[in-house]
Amino acid sequence: MISQSDIRDLYQEVILDHNKSPRNFGKPTEHTHHAEGFNPLCGDHLQMFLNIEDNIIKDVKFEGEGCAISKATASLMTSELKGKTTDEAQHLFDKFLSVVTSDIDSPIDPELGKLSVIAGVREFPVRVKCATLAMHTIKNAINNEGIVSTE
Amino acid sequence: MTDVEGDIALKFDVASVRSEFPILGTTVRGVPLCYLDNGATTQKPLCVIETIDSYYKSSNSNIHRGVHHLSQVATELYENARATVRRFINAASDKEIIFTRGTTESINLVASSFGNRFISQGDEILITEMEHHSNIVPWQLLCERTGAILKVANVHPDGTVDIEDFKRLLSTKTKIVSVVHVSNSLGTINPIKDIIDVAHQVGAKVFIDGAQAVAHIEVDVQELDCDFYVFSGHKLYAPTGIGVLYGKEEILNAMPPYQGGGDMILSVSFDKTIYNELPAKFEAGTPHIAGAIGLATAIDYLLGIGIANAAQHEHMLLDYATNAMRGIPQVQLVGTAPNKSAVLSFTLKGIHPHDVGSLLDRDGIAIRAGHLCTQPILRKFGVHAVNRASFAIYNTIEEVDRLIASVQNVIRIFA
Numbered sequence: 093m094i095s096q097s098d099i100r101d102l103y104q105e106v107i108l109d110h111n112k113s114p115r116n117f118g119k120p121t122e123h124t125h126h127a128e129g130f131n132p133l134c135g136d137h138l139q140m141f142l143n144i145e146d147n148i149i150k151d152v153k154f155e156g157e158g159c160a161i162s163k164a165t166a167s168l169m170t171s172e173l174k175g176k177t178t179d180e181a182q183h184l185f186d187k188f189l190s191v192v193t194s195d196i197d198s199p200i201d202p203e204l205g206k207l208s209v210i211a212g213v214r215e216f217p218v219r220v221k222c223a224t225l226a227m228h229t230i231k232n233a234i235n236n237e238g239i240v241s242t243e
Numbered sequence: 244m245t246d247v248e249g250d251i252a253l254k255f256d257v258a259s260v261r262s263e264f265p266i267l268g269t270t271v272r273g274v275p276l277c278y279l280d281n282g283a284t285t286q287k288p289l290c291v292i293e294t295i296d297s298y299y300k301s302s303n304s305n306i307h308r309g310v311h312h313l314s315q316v317a318t319e320l321y322e323n324a325r326a327t328v329r330r331f332i333n334a335a336s337d338k339e340i341i342f343t344r345g346t347t348e349s350i351n352l353v354a355s356s357f358g359n360r361f362i363s364q365g366d367e368i369l370i371t372e373m374e375h376h377s378n379i380v381p382w383q384l385l386c387e388r389t390g391a392i393l394k395v396a397n398v399h400p401d402g403t404v405d406i407e408d409f410k411r412l413l414s415t416k417t418k419i420v421s422v423v424h425v426s427n428s429l430g431t432i433n434p435i436k437d438i439i440d441v442a443h444q445v446g447a448k449v450f451i452d453g454a455q456a457v458a459h460i461e462v463d464v465q466e467l468d469c470d471f472y473v474f475s476g477h478k479l480y481a482p483t484g485i486g487v488l489y490g491k492e493e494i495l496n497a498m499p500p501y502q503g504g505g506d507m508i509l510s511v512s513f514d515k516t517i518y519n520e521l522p523a524k525f526e527a528g529t530p531h532i533a534g535a536i537g538l539a540t541a542i543d544y545l546l547g548i549g550i551a552n553a554a555q556h557e558h559m560l561l562d563y564a565t566n567a568m569r570g571i572p573q574v575q576l577v578g579t580a581p582n583k584s585a586v587l588s589f590t591l592k593g594i595h596p597h598d599v600g601s602l603l604d605r606d607g608i609a610i611r612a613g614h615l616c617t618q619p620i621l622r623k624f625g626v627h628a629v630n631r632a633s634f635a636i637y638n639t640i641e642e643v644d645r646l647i648a649s650v651q652n653v654i655r656i657f658a
């Protein structure tokens with residue numbers, strides 16, 4: 093049997109909370125950038141809507157269906173990105189990707205901030221796609237490339 | 244213990260079955276493996292593993308090509324395997340048994356070879372909503388090539404085929420009917436005998452996808468009178484990479500080759516190449532010899548246990564698991580046909596199947612989580628993905644108990 097403490101790495105309170113009440117969820121009335129992301133493995137589907145002015149992400153919201161990991165990541169990532177420049181966003185994506193694809197025991201870059209809770213996904217390599225869907229979709233929205241798939 | 248269980252216990256000794264499967268003795272994350280993903284692939288018994296091992300150690304050679312001793316040995320083993328498959332599904336002749344890579348390749352072979360020769364613009368191909376992607380996409384490709392039309396029969400909310408809708412869609416334009424024998428996501432056992440009979444009345448050829456059936460249901464292709472019946476070895480306790488296409492001899496004879504190459508010819512010249520006879524005509528290139536021999540061993544193993552005994556044991560597990568799941572308010576069962584194979588698909592309210600799958604994995608429990616390659620039918624049931632437990636001869640009541648306890652824990656975590 094699993095006990096709560098056994099699942100410390102992945103399904104911790106923060107993730108469960110962001111899954112239940114995702115931040116920045118819903119379609120904004122206006123947006124400058126948009127992209128759609130799919131995870132064909134499970135049929136997950138996200139849409140990202142961004143308002144970018146002078147290379148600064150003024151707002152970012154998402155909609156869609158997904159597992160706790162993809163939803164919580166989208167929720168945390170969108171919160172983290174608001175107010176950042178697109179270059180800063182790219183820097184965060186690089187950091188995030190290198191953490192979620194690193195060895196289980198390697199240290200977690202403090203620059204990730206709240207997103208560091210997602211690092212538990214390292215223990216479930218098949219779930220890395222769930223954790224990176226939001227990021228890939230936002231990236232494509234910024235680069236004006238409409239559709240992304242994490243397969 | 245009920246009478247039924249007592250009865251099974253006499254004929255069926257799960258502990259001794261389990262001892263035949265080395266992998267069942269392993270642990271996952273420190274706990275004994277609880278393997279409930281048999282719909283995806285079954286584990287392999289020692290006899291199959293040893294057959295393959297011994298083939299490579301003492302009989303390995305190419306077949307149909309050498310005059311030397313080993314080539315004769317390998318050829319004989321391979322052709323004996325074909326005879327075992329013929330007996331297994333009671334085909335009329337060994338020529339009707341074509342070895343392929345699996346169900347998917349068998350379907351593609353027929354869709355290409357039969358399809359390109361006999362299907363033209365305006366013809367119709369009739370399938371059902373519950374088909375696996377591999378029994379949808381090859382027909383869609385055929386329709387794209389030829390201008391034929393794909394028709395899809397409805398499925399009722401309990402997971403049974405809407406036979407009235409099926410009959411409505413059937414007409415003299417219908418050239419192929421292709422139906423799954425047992426649904427991999429809903430567990431429904433389809434009334435294929437009735438389907439075959441009505442389809443034949445309009446002159447359609449009938450193709451049966453038996454991937455999920457052959458390990459659980461006795462199949463007699465002559466009694467069914469289907470035109471094609473296909474399955475994969477790996478869902479039948481045999482290796483991956485080997486599968487079967489059964490086709491009626493006269494139909495296979497009328498079909499052009501699927502792939503060209505060695506073994507499928509009688510003579511090659513640049514003016515005219517003469518194709519080989521059945522079954523070689525459809526087996527271009529060096530086949531998965533060890534796989535075919537391993538498949539024959541797996542078939543003999545399963546027949547030794549008895550398919551009816553296996554099915555009875557698996558049904559007992561299905562009934563037990565279904566009842567337990569019904570007692571959990573957050574569980575929604577997907578696929579509740581009266582006549583079901585040991586497949587239990589479910590969703591947990593508000594919890595994505597991938598999260599369930601990962602948490603069950605922490606308990607050493609392997610289930611399938613996802614769309615199960617049947618996106619259309621899941622969409623119809625209003626879900627993107629499901630969790631699926633599927634049972635085999637070696638599963639136990641204790642394993643079902645572990646599944647239920649773990650599911651309840653997932654619900655607690657997400658509460």
Ligand SMILES: Cc1ncc(COP(=O)(O)O)c(C=O)c1O
Pocket residue numbers: 282283344345346347348375377378423425426427452454455475616
């Ligand atoms: C009903 C059904 N049809 C077809 C297939 C495809 O089988 P394979 O992947 O062995 O070719 C499967 C297996 O996933 C199946 O369950």
